[in-house]
Amino acid sequence: MKIALIGCGNLGLSILNGIIDNPLVAKQDIYVTKRNPQSILHFQELGIHVSSDNKLALENAEIILIAVKPYDVKSVLKEINPFLNPEKHIVISAATSVTIDEIKTEIQANVPIFRAMPNTAADIKQSMTCISTTSDNAKKIEQVKSFFNLVGNTILIKEDLMESATVLGACGIAYVLRFMRSMVQGGIQIGFDSKTATEIVNHVVKGAAELLIERKEHPEHEIDKVTTPKGCTIIGLNEMEHNGFSSSLIKGISASYKQIEK
Ligand SMILES: NC(=O)c1ccc[n+]([C@@H]2O[C@H](COP(=O)([O-])OP(=O)(O)OC[C@H]3O[C@@H](n4cnc5c(N)ncnc54)[C@H](OP(=O)(O)O)[C@@H]3O)[C@@H](O)[C@H]2O)c1
Missing domain, CATH: 1.10.3730.10 (ProC C-terminal domain-like)
Known part of the structure; x- marks a missing residue:
């Protein structure tokens, strides 16, 4: 799995901690970003790519997990949209209340879009992650479930239950x-x-x-x-x-x- 974790704050860090020692993910395939990455630079010593460069992260990843605050999602989507490749990328937003339709309006068509609601127990691989999508691509759905299964359990739910x-x-x-x-x-x-x-x-x-x-x-x-x-x-x-x-x-x-x- 090649992963870009855009927004390595509380939740992003929990997910990073949860996947960091998993043999299914090579550390050099993890790209994490933050506007001010100083506080997470120590992960570089483990081989993880740390920067504030979302484009670089995108170019090297397939699964793009956006874990910024809801009010920052739009600007991140605008920034990454020119570099998204529908054949390669899966966009997952962990932001509360940002709908798939809202995400769709910001990025090019055909990029598979998912919403995910993990919790901070991802840190110790015990998250319960609720996932929703409008994609009917079984392979992509399996890929997203497999990713979140690295940090705990997953359940697929309808999008109108994501706030619940x-x-x-x-x-x-x-x-x-x-x-x-x-x-x-x-x-x-x-x-x-x-x-x-x-x-x-x-x-x-x-x-x-x-x-x-x-x-x-x-x-x-x-x-x-x-x-x-x-x-x-x-x-x-x-x-x-x-x-x-x-x-x-x-x-x-x-x-x-x-x-x-x-
Ligand atoms: N915390 C939870 O338990 C939890 C659970 C499920 C879902 N969520 C959702 O997850 C999202 C993040 O929550 P959080 O509690 O982790 O917030 P947070 O601690 O504020 O983390 C957000 C991170 O996004 C980074 N960021 C902002 N704009 C960016 C950009 N343009 N490029 C790269 N990174 C950027 C910030 O970097 P800087 O600090 O360097 O500015 C910050 O590290 C929210 O949308 C929330 O609804 C949270």
Whole structure:
């Protein structure tokens, strides 16, 4: 895979970290750009091409991942358009709310266009990446899925769900981390030091997620196994619900979604 990563900020860096040691990608086939590349120049020592030259990156890559802020996408597309080759390149935008139709108006026809919504767990190859496209080219779709499979799991969704994917898949990381922080704080209140509480919580959350991923069950099915009648788990859970636990999560998700739609 020959990859141009245009916009090596928070997300771009996570993806770079996720692919950097993958034997399927030669380091000399990775081109990363940033307007001010000083902070990522150290990647050059590994053989990765680092610059602010998007044209150079494009000339040497097939998969073009644009990970700049949404308001910068248009100018990047204008800049790279003259050098795009529909036979060679696949353009993937990770920008929230920039539609495939909007991208199409900026670049030449026939270049396969994808939107992708990864998350920062790409850093450790655990992203959940939602992908959408209007392309019916099965080979290109497979190529894009294979690329994001390097940094975790992928799912193909309709484009009208990409904003929902941003909330659930990308913002979701922050919701889960805040939930975990609260569990750690609770753990400290009942006697653990912060380090021990964090270690316990991290593995409890990992275990709960793995349980659902492996068993493919609804969460409530696993909850039923832990909630002894009149026991401490159900008392605690109900207390959380009386204080709006599920409701506040659902309201938060819906508030994030409304903010994107503005
Ligand atoms: N962060 C997430 O968890 C996440 C998840 C999914 C999707 N996204 C999407 O990913 C995009 C990037 O988000 P982010 O959080 O990574 O933002 P960020 O940290 O601000 O990174 C954006 C990067 O784009 C670079 N850039 C801007 N214009 C450029 C140009 N013309 N050529 C080359 N590089 C350019 C910036 O470089 P300089 O710093 O040198 O100016 C910066 O490093 C957004 O559209 C966001 O919606 C983010």
